[in-house]
Amino acid sequence: MARLPDPPPPDAEAQAVSDRLLERIREAIREAGGALPFEQFMDRALYEPGLGYYRAGAARFGSGGDFATAPEFTPLFGRTLARQAAEILEHLGGGDVVELGPGSGALAAAALAELEACGRLPRRWRMLEVSAALRQEQQRTLAAQVPHLLDRVEHLEALPEGDTPAVWIANEVLDALPVRRFVRRGDGVRELAVAADGDGALGWREIAADEALTAAVGGIEARLDAPLPEGYVSEVCTRLPAFLRGVAAALPRGVMLWIDYGYPRREYYHPERRGGTLICHYRHRAHDDPFFRPGLQDLSAFVDFTAVADAGLAAGLEPLGYAPQGGFLAGAGLSELAEAQMAGADERRRLETVQAVQRLSHPGDMGERFKVLALGRGYAGPISGFRVVDRRGSL
Structure with a gap:
């Protein structure tokens, strides 16, 4: 580069x-x-x-800004994760969603709207954000897109406490x-x-x-x-390891979904990748x-997902699935949501939807470069995102 x-x-x-x-x-x-x-x-x-x-x-x-994450360029990403979160919460008997590093708030807005449409709103959507500037941006996004659901949202400046089961969503957190x-x-x-x-x-x-x-x-x-x-x-x-220990201590029971660009260790430190993975973004x-x-x-920097799985195990969490983003979103219902969105839509809307799905799931785009790792405690239910592919053996 x-x-x-x-x-x-x-x-x-x-x-x-x-x-x-x-x-x-x-x-x-x-x-x-x-x-x-x-x-x-x-x-x-x-x-x-x-x-x-x-x-x-x-x-x-x-x-x-300087870059766009998946939630910024299509609500389908947040809506699909909402479906997955709802499945997990159902098998937990209810609970919260905790979003770590909520970015602009776009993921939360899309996910809350989808969960409401499905009649499966969580008890709370808790947004863990230490930046005051980003908290303000997130509040503006939610107020503009889902103002009637603001009473479901709680902003946190520190890790949550208590014994409430939860689904954690961390999109592009570990790379920072x-x-x-x-x-x-x-x-x-x-x-x-x-x-x-x-x-x-x-x-x-x-x-x-x-x-x-x-x-x-x-x-x-x-x-x-x-x-x-x-x-x-x-x-x-x-x-x-210390980061995962701290976060794991805040999960009494539930599942954490870590979504980021990265590789298992043997790919991360491949002989041909001899310049490292550090990447900078300025004005796109x-x-x-x-x-x-x-x-x-x-x-x-790209994420060594083998190291994440190891750190999770050391912190008392169990790896529950590992897959490329494209396969995970397919299993979690991306295609069904896209088809419903295109039904009755005009040509421009259909084209935008097709392009969004391709960007999220195509191997040449985010579909293979991004991975999803699930770490859990006390959860034995299904995670549909891994029904298409699960590469835990590669870790």
Whole structure:
């Protein structure tokens, strides 16, 4: 992937935010002795209070932002997940839906409308969001699309407590967890860190890997039954086990659906994927320069779903299914919803529906690149999304 050519310039206010964040990052680099581990840079670029990409007030999603997730370009995504959530809640005897990282609120709006139409509204739709700016955006979306259901919605700033069964939905959450970058050298593992040159421009620098990173890469190679090649660059999310432990503790009984772009471990660390999976988005342009306008672009890495399943098991959760998004949505009823939407619709509406289904499910688009992993506790009922395909054996 190439560097970003001729990007549209930000307005003065946005540039000022980026400049302030950049100065804080440079200060952190100086305090770290000249090189800041990439994980810490990514954390600041995304989550620095008031300045990070997800903590400032600018639009992030949809046509006016930097990228569009599945809920933004078609309600069919949220409606299909609603059908799956309803099935699980029925076998749980009722409960809540907890949405982790609710984005613009588009998924919740579409899902609530579908659940109401089916007569299967949950007790509560709980939205876990730490960003005040995003909470406001979500409230605007819900007020515009399902104002009569606002009393069903609860915004949370911390993990929920209590013993209510629940379905958790986490769409494109794991990819935003800060990752550590490394390079395999003949004499061992080196960490990729961020440094500033004499003019203050940011760039890569190799530093010694600590025990935690060395052990993490060693664990990856042990599962692969072979060392990674010389010069191999990739990522590992060492925060994942602690993150899953915290989230799992908030699920007394139910199912979590983790939806993201990623691979099982053997595909993630394939010899041909020697440049890693880090990806940046700015104004709907994907590129590979994480140092471009810090705070104004999204940074993410593909998800190692084997690591997620392992972390879930260690946290007391059971893997209940793993499938590409296309197969999961097919099993959960996407085609039936699309057919009903096209019945009696005009030609333009039918074409939009066909295009939406293709984008969500085609292997060349989101259908294979995105995966769905279900982790559960105390659930023995069906999950129709995995009736078409279940690739747990690949994990």
